[in-house]
Amino acid sequence: MDVLQHILTMINSAAPESLALSLGDCHVRGLFSLVIRGQEFGHLTRIFVAQSEIKPFDVQLHTHRYSIRLTTISGQIRHHRAFRHEAGELKLSEYSYSSGITAQSTLTYLGETRINCQDYYLPPGTSIELSNTDIHSISCSQGSIWMVEELGYRTAYSRVLGIPFEVDGMYANCSESQIAAIRTLVIQHLNTILSNTLTSDPEYEKDN
Numbered sequence: 001m002d003v004l005q006h007i008l009t010m011i012n013s014a015a016p017e018s019l020a021l022s023l024g025d026c027h028v029r030g031l032f033s034l035v036i037r038g039q040e041f042g043h044l045t046r047i048f049v050a051q052s053e054i055k056p057f058d059v060q061l062h063t064h065r066y067s068i069r070l071t072t073i074s075g076q077i078r079h080h081r082a083f084r085h086e087a088g089e090l091k092l093s094e095y096s097y098s099s100g101i102t103a104q105s106t107l108t109y110l111g112e113t114r115i116n117c118q119d120y121y122l123p124p125g126t127s128i129e130l131s132n133t134d135i136h137s138i139s140c141s142q143g144s145i146w147m148v149e150e151l152g153y154r155t156a157y158s159r160v161l162g163i164p165f166e167v168d169g170m171y172a173n174c175s176e177s178q179i180a181a182i183r184t185l186v187i188q189h190l191n192t193i194l195s196n197t198l199t200s201d202p203e204y205e206k207d208n
Contacts, residue, residue, distance in 0.1 A: 003071060003125060003127065004073065004125065004190055004193060004194060005194060007047075007071070007073065007147055007190065008187065008190040008191070008194065010036050010037055010045065011034075011036050011047065011183060011186060011187055011190070012187065014035075014036040014037065014183070015037075015039075017039050018035045018036060018037055018038055018039055018044070019034070019035060019036070019179050019183065020035075020179075021035040021039065021044065022034045022035050022174050022178075022179045022182070023171050023172060023173065023174065024171075024172040024173075024174050024178070025170050025171065025172050026048070026170070026171055027059050027170070028054060028058050028059050028170075029052075029170075030050065030051045030052035030054070031048060031049070031050055031051070031054065031059075032048065032049040032051055032174075032182050033046045033047075033048055034046065034047040034048075034049065034179065034182050034183060034186065038150070041150075042065065042066050042150050042152055042153040043150055043151075043152060044150050045147065045148070045149045045150070046147065046148045046149075046150075047073075047145065047146075047147050047186055048145065048146050048147070048148060049143075049144075049145050049182055049185070049186065050075065050140050050141070050142060050143065050144045050145075051142070051143075052142050053140070053141055053142045054138065054139050054140050054144075055139055056078070056080060056119075056137075056139040057080070057137060057139070057162065058139065059137045059138060059139075060137060060160050060161060060162040060163075061080065061082045061092070061115075061117075061135050061136065061137045061160070061161040061162060062097065062135065062136070062137065062158055062159060062160045062161070063132060063133055063134060063135055063136075063158045063159045064130065064132050064134075064150075064158055065132060065153055065154060065155050065156065065157065065158050066132055066150050066151055066152050066153050066154055067129065067130065067131050067132055067151040067152070067154065068129070068130050068148050068149060068150060068151060069127060069128070069129050069148070069149040069151065070122075070127065070128050070129075070130065070146060070147070070148050070149075071125075071126065071127040071146060071147045071149075072122045072123065072124050072125065072126045072127075072144075072145075072146045073124060073125075073145040073146055073147065073186075073189070073190070073193075074124050074143070074144060074145050074189060074193065075124075075140050075141045075142075075143055075144025075145060075146075076121065076140060076141040076144065077121065077122045077138060077139075077140045077141075077144050077146060078119055078120070078121050078122070078138065078139045078140065079119060079120055079121075079122050079128070079136060079138060080117065080118075080119040080136060080137040080138065080139065081117065081118050081119065081134070081135065081136050082115040082116070082117050082135040082136065082161065083115060083116050083117075083118075083135070084113060084114070084115055084135075085114055085115065085116050086114060087114065088113075088114030088115045088116045089114075089115075089116055089117075090114065090115050090116065090117055091112055091113070091114050092112070092113060092114075092115065092161040092162055093109065093111075093112060093113075093161070093162065093163065094109075094110045094111055094112065094113045094159060094160070094161055095107045095108060095109055095110060095159065095160045095161075095164070096108040096110055096157045096158075096159065096160075097157060097158045097159065097160040098156075098157055107160065107164055110159075113161065115135070115161065122146075124193075131154075132154040132155055132158075135159070135161065145186060145189065
């Protein structure tokens, strides 16, 4: 549980300037992004809270402009990975994407690409690292929580695979009360998980 205790410490010590960068409807409606560390885009640490169910490919397959480390906290979180292959079973349109987080959202059609796809569940407490060229998406149950650490910009644009999606009206700025409510919810949730951690059994440790 060390990783969850570390996340809780970061949330409790989050600077107001970082929290102020939090966003609602981030990437998909009902997904809240709580910024708990950093003030420079591309180097932020975000806690994502799914306020409603996210079905597979509600968030299109995409890359990031930076490498990321993703750590799951709670919920049924399924990771969808795509791999380019000239003989791939799936053929999808590909777009260059500029996120609405830092500027006006834009989608530019690049052509068709072929991929193979796989998916798997990420148990709570799992960490995975993705490069800026890795293609993925996430689906999850309502109330799922995970952390994303941005590891520095590598490129100006990301890639998105699939049909064009809505970009207007997303990435909503949040009031202090909204941010405080989500922060409190995550803190309470982490405290509950950590309080349920079993105390180590000395006899087990002695025998092992």
